[in-house]
Amino acid sequence: MPSDAESAVTEPVLAVRDLEVSYRSDRDWEPALHGTSLTVAAGERVAVVGESGSGKSTTAAAVLGLLPGTGRITAGKINFRGEDVTDPTPARLRRLRGRQIGLVPQDPMSNLNPALRVGRQIAETLAAHGMATGAAARRRAIELMGEAGIPEAEQRYRQYPHEFSGGLRQRVLIAIALACEPELLIADEPTSALDVTVQRQILDHLEQLRAARGTSMLLITHDLGLAAERADRVIVMERGRVVESGPAVDLLTDPQQEYTQRLIAAIPSLKVRDRQAHKGPGVVEGSVDALRQAQGSPAADVVLSAHNLRKEYRIRGQRGQRLVAVDDVSFDLTKGSTIAVVGESGSGKSTTAKLVLGLERPTAGEVRVDGRVVQLATGQARRSIRREMQPVFQDPYASLNPTYSIQHLIDEPLRLFRIGDRTSRRRRVAELLDQVALPTSIAGRRPSELSGGQRQRVAIARALALEPSILVCDEAVSALDVVVQDQTLRLLDDLQRRLGLSYLFITHDLGVVRQVADRVLVMNRGKVVEHGDVDQVFDAPQSEYTRRLLDAIPGAGLLV
Structure with missing residues (x-):
């Protein structure tokens, strides 16, 4: 014994x-x-x-x-x-x-109280388990934020979850999970x-x-x-x-x-994908290719253009100081092409997407869709732009109303734009669910009854409902397992080939970038530090920052 x-x-x-x-x-x-x-x-x-x-x-x-x-x-x-x-x-x-037992959940927004400062939420965890209280809890919370990779932890202690990027919110959850060792x-x-x-x-x-x-x-x-x-x-x-x-x-x-x-x-490979011969690359301003293509391509091919975009935010509690989230970003997206925007959390990727969608007003610069300035559009013009350009956000927990059925969520754009009757909309929802590899039987369920990956597929189906010409995908496949991710990327590629869709693809997954993109913008601290053809950037990166991103891919040596 x-x-x-x-x-x-x-x-x-x-x-x-x-x-x-x-x-x-x-x-x-x-x-x-x-x-x-x-x-x-x-x-x-x-x-x-x-x-x-x-x-x-x-x-x-x-x-x-x-x-x-x-x-x-x-x-x-x-x-x-x-x-x-x-x-x-x-x-x-x-x-x-x-x-x-500590838990790091997968959804940072629904697991953080939006009404409480992030530092206080970490400090409350310490207090609840008798680890520290008062000033000691505050000091330890700041230390935990730093250990979890949150920059300027002492200043950010007083900020709210909505003032953090998705990646920074996830790091707050990691700090909470590690608080009690x-x-x-x-x-x-x-x-x-x-x-x-x-x-x-x-x-x-x-x-x-x-x-x-x-x-x-x-x-x-x-x-x-x-x-x-x-x-x-x-x-x-x-x-x-x-x-x-x-x-x-x-x-x-x-x-x-x-x-x-x-x-x-099904794992996205870093090897060269077999791109469709008919697909023209997106044009990134400032490159030699951009100048050549600008001379040989009609302006009508450009469906989305961003010119010298800049976005500043006032920093809470620091009078007169401003955070530059996007700094002089320009690109042209041509019909049927994909531009990927990559970079670390907080690099300005998602802010760029919000500026493109008109969800934020730029401090300087402009965004045009088919020649129309997004920020100046009103009335019917703005409605038309919204139908042409649809978003897929990175957080399906926050972007799907938990009180509605899946049927209601997906057919909502059709109802808002007065497309079809109830019967035809129901058929359209069934088609969309099938396209994103979901059974039609889930149409009557609520988002809470689905997994994270299933919710993201519902978000993609909703974005496709109006058959837009441009999709702005902000980490659109980050919540999906590799099989469903592969299915979704194949679906997006098929839709692009059949319908001539254009994609602005915001992602931190470089394997996905190599699979879906024609051209790449690499962002760091709000600036574009490298841009060019996807194979060129991956095979011969010019920026040290890009090389660091490529070197950090987990398991690349084993699985690629």
Whole structure:
């Protein structure tokens, strides 16, 4: 019989055995997990990968007693440090969450209180678990913000969530999760909103924490490159079941199951894609190619142009000081082409998208759609521009009204523009759901009943409803697993070829850029630091900043 000391060494931090979870439907219980089992040893990093809806996040939610809606554990056991926590008391749950198990959720906006300053939210976590109060909590919160990669932490302590970019909001959640130095960290898509360089910074910090304190990690991710680089073991889930598991590098370089092979085959490659011969590249001002194309292409080919865009914001609490978010950005987007805008979080990518869409007014410069100045358009002209140019935002939790059905959300643009009758709109919604690989049966559901990836596909379907000529995609595929991401990118490419659509693609995923873009703008601190043909930028980057972005891609050496 092993001694107590030996048992302590061999006892996993987390053991999930034959777990079954079901959700109550109108008439019956619908199973979501089918006998799922996994373990996480002390100091071990385990990644759970799979398509959206495969049960990854449901498993994590069950461990923390956070199953949404009618979700219930119907069979199986969850043990933490040898203690059965399958159905803990409320008091035990409060001690378990935060103090012993930290959680980094995948949606930063809905998990931060918009009415409270971000620093206070971190400080309240420390106070709630008896770690620090008052001035000490404030000092520690600022330290945690810095550790999580938030620049100028002391100044940003007093800012609100809406004043942070998506990536910075995610870093606030990471700071909250690490505040109490938990034994186990459950990270549910922790870096899906982060650019590759900040992603590496955050993951390096988590690795240092794990090594120094023996912290274990359960990483929920659809990024197989991330899993290959950052996990000791990988567990592959499909439709609520574990279909394959093993050492990370072995499993991802020599997968045995067809499903795992399909996941890996769908990863956006950094190799040259086979571009359609008919597609003309977008024109980026200032390049030699731009001058040549401007001489040989009629102005009518330019569907969207930005000229010397600049956007300044007043800094709260610092009188007279202003933040320059976008600084002298210019480009021309031609019909049927794709321009990708890449850069770190806070580089000005999303602000550029807002200026293009007319959601923000530029401090200087202008945006034109088919020759019309977006910022000056009113009445019918503005309505026409909005129909021609549709957005797909990066946060499907915030961009979809949680009180409406999927049917209502997708057909809303059709109703607003008075297109078709109820029957034809219902048919159109079914077509759009099919185009984005969603079953028509979800039309009656609410967003809360869908996974993050499914919600993003609904957002894309809604953007396509009016058959626009321009799509502004702000991290449009960042929340999708690799299979659905591949399907969505193929869909966008097919629509572009058939309809001559033009895309302004805002993303931090350089693999996606190589797959979808004709030309690339690389932004850093509001400025364009490099631009050109996508192959030229990837194969022979001129800027040190661009080279740093490329070097930070997780798992590129293993999976590309």
